[in-house]
Amino acid sequence: MLGALGRTDEALASAREATRHIEDVRGELGESGQRSGFLEDKQAIYQRAVRLALEARRPDEAFAFAERSRSRAFLDLLGNQTMLSKGKTRALVDEEVQLRARLAEAQAQSQDVGEESPSDTARVLVETASRDYRAFLERVRKESVEQASLMRVEPVTLTEIQALLPEGTTLLEYLTGRDDTVVWVIDRHRAEVVRLPVDYQTLLGQVRQFRGAIANQAPLRDVQTRATALYRRLFEPARGEIRGTRLVIVPHGVLHYLPFGALRSPDGRWLVEDFALATLPSASVLRYLGDKGTGATDRALAVGNPDLGPGLALRWAEREARMVGQHTPNATVLVKEDATEAEIKNRLEAARLIHFATHAEVNESDPLSSALLLVPGAGQDGRLEVRELFGLDLHARLVVLSACETGLGKLSRGDELVGLQRAFLYAGTPAVVTTLWKVDDRASYELMRVFYDRLNAGPVEALRQAQAETMRAFPHPFAWAGFVFTGN
CATH class of the missing domain: 1.20.58 (Methane Monooxygenase Hydroxylase; Chain G, domain 1)
Known part of the structure; x- marks a missing residue:
């Protein structure tokens, strides 16, 4: 008003x-x-x-x-915060649970319906419990900023984000609204805001139609037309503010499901041909990625084509895992019946590089049960679920999930995407490659072969080059645009 x-x-x-x-x-x-x-x-x-x-x-x-x-x-x-505990933070989470219980009990006593107003004793109990909880949060913030962010809102400032961005990198943060869309264009030296005249329902329809055209492998010309329309709506108005050739994109709402690399300029170039692209679930995540991926051994783990029955066999995924093993010194390759959940869990926390070429199952109604599908046995059900990943203490510099729809998850109105991608980031890796749809088995193998050939250039640039090379043999975006890099 x-x-x-x-x-x-x-x-x-x-x-x-x-x-x-x-x-x-x-x-x-x-x-x-x-x-x-x-x-x-x-x-x-x-x-x-x-x-x-x-x-x-x-x-x-x-x-x-x-x-x-x-x-x-x-x-x-995520539900029960005790799940968000690993290594040295476990004691902090346990302490928070106890303090929350104490605060809740004090509040319940102060609101006893048998009393017209809280007694002085009840008020003191609430004030003391609240003070102790605030003091605890301040202590947590000093010990682990990321863990503190799981317990209270830890707002990030524009200045902080600018300081975290390397030279030549631009961050685009989108906020979709009922009537328009806002995008912040941020680099180390400048921050601009661009208002896009596109309402949420229109955007939702366009993204769904674009995704559908790719997934159904519609004629390439039709996909290109839709890709250019989205480029004009979402990227072209901000293009003049972008410096450099590296983009970090923070999507919002339905844009989490958009393959930005497959947007196409009016002069006929896919976005991934001109920019190395990374995504983040929120800009605040940048705070925590710098210290991740340390302390690992020199070992790698490659998993491919677990024995899930003939109907779920992925012939090229097995070749892909073996290829990763050939490219990576000190690699353990687990395929077919050897790709058990129990064995993989035993090796995950020590690996510096982790590669999965397997099926994944995304559960939109219960995102924490989304899982990578592995071989059961030894007390494990064969489902490496998101809720389990949040409890791991990984040290890998890079995790590659070359599987079906591993980048998807439930989209809440608060907009954080809950899925395998975000779980691996929290578990300790600063960089994750995922897929937005059920990728072609053969094309995935070819793309990953180039990716590992070029990995010395860094994973973001390696993925850009791999997608650019793959599109020569497989021009349709269905084959190459589903791969997304998330992280630092």
Whole structure:
């Protein structure tokens, strides 16, 4: 109402207070399902706050609101936070659970329906428990910033993100809204905001049709036409603000499902031909990637074509795993009946490079049960699930998931994508290659062969070169555009 009356500053102040109140109330909810549901239906408030900050010419604050709106829903979807414990952080998580229980008990006592108002003793208990919990969070923040972000909103600033970006790299962060789409164009020296006149429903339809055309291997000319239309909508308006040839893209909403590398310029070039592309689930993730992937041995692990029955055999996936073994010194290659979940779990945490060429199963209704499909036995069910990955302590510099739809996951309204990709990032690797659809077995092998040939150039550039070379033999984006690099 205040914004409509032209009182933007007052409206923005109210929005600040509203988001602060939302996060305070959410932090006091003891049950994870309550926390998730509470925040998810408040997304419109964050969207409004972003646009008010832009109207007030405060793009840095608008960016912070956008990041805060993403930061909680993913974490709350994970459910029981005791699962988010590994190595040295396990004791912190256990302590948080105890403090939360103490705070919830104190609040319950203070709200005893048998009393008209809380007693002084009850108020003191709540205040003491709240103070102890805040002190605990401050201590966690000093010990593990990433773990702190799993316990409360840790907003990232535009200045922080700029400092984390290398020279020649531009970050594009999208925020899709009911009536328009906002994109921040950020590099080390500049930050610009571009408003795109495309509403969410129109964008949803275009992305779905584009994905459908690729998945159904529609005529190449039809795919190219759709790719150019999306390029004009989503990329061309920001093109003039981009410096350098490396892009980090933070999608939002349905854009998580868009193969950005397959956008096509009006002069007939795929985006991946002109830019090395990486994606992130949120810009805040950049904070935590720098220290990941350390402490590994010199060993590699390649898994291909687990014995899941004749109907699920992947002949080229087995060749792919063996090829990775040939390219990588000190590699263990597990194929067919040897690709058991038990054996793989024994080797994951020590490997510096991990490669899976196998089927994956994505469960949209229960994203934590999404899994890589392996051979069961030795007390394991053959499903390496997302919930299990979050408990691992990996040291790999790179994980490649050359499998079916490994980049997908449930899209919450808070917008963090819960899936195998994000699980591996949290588990300790700074870089993950995943696929957005059921990739062609033969084309995947050829693309991965070039990828490992060029890996000395770095995984982002290696993937760009591999896609560019693969499209010569397999011109249709179905064969090459599904591979996505996520991370640092």
